[in-house]
Amino acid sequence: MVTEAKAFWNNKTLGEMSAREWEQLCDGCGRCCLHKLEDVDTGLFFYTNVACRLLDGESCRCTNYQERLRIVPDCLSLHPDDAGQFEWLPASCAYRRLGNGQSLEWWHPLVSGDPETVHQAGISVRGKITSENDVPREQLEDHVIHWIDF
Numbered sequence: 001m002v003t004e005a006k007a008f009w010n011n012k013t014l015g016e017m018s019a020r021e022w023e024q025l026c027d028g029c030g031r032c033c034l035h036k037l038e039d040v041d042t043g044l045f046f047y048t049n050v051a052c053r054l055l056d057g058e059s060c061r062c063t064n065y066q067e068r069l070r071i072v073p074d075c076l077s078l079h080p081d082d083a084g085q086f087e088w089l090p091a092s093c094a095y096r097r098l099g100n101g102q103s104l105e106w107w108h109p110l111v112s113g114d115p116e117t118v119h120q121a122g123i124s125v126r127g128k129i130t131s132e133n134d135v136p137r138e139q140l141e142d143h144v145i146h147w148i149d150f
């Protein structure tokens, strides 16, 4: 049970959060670590089930979070100042939800107090992905998925 006083995600704007609170917002779903394809004609983009090579498919966490930006140049670091540009993130993402004025869902670990609920609710990518190490880039189109809303 989370007391209202501790529920910083309800009481602070994204910009008011400390660095630690900001990091805690990530639910560990791993969805943003999937490759995305953009249709150059429409500007629409599509998620694939192909994950960054640093993503652990079981924990759905980055295996080298501290060094990720150096190792994976495409990896994006989220910042409160960019909240208006989070539309590429899944609709379930805490950063996007709070940026849109929505609350966190019951399965978010901050709400449930249990890091497993994001997996139990079927939100995480656990058991649903393959690594980019196993998929040639030219085959990404064959891996487009439709189970992520954004």
Ligand code: SF4
Residues within 6 Å of the ligand: 025, 026, 027, 028, 029, 030, 031, 032, 033, 089, 090, 092, 093, 094, 095
């Ligand atoms: S989609 Fe959002 S909540 Fe999920 S892993 Fe990425 S940043 Fe964290």
Ligand code: SF4
Residues within 6 Å of the ligand: 032, 033, 034, 052, 053, 054, 055, 056, 061, 062, 063, 064, 065, 068, 069, 072, 075, 076
């Ligand atoms: S480097 Fe880590 S955080 Fe960045 S996309 Fe890859 S797995 Fe995700």
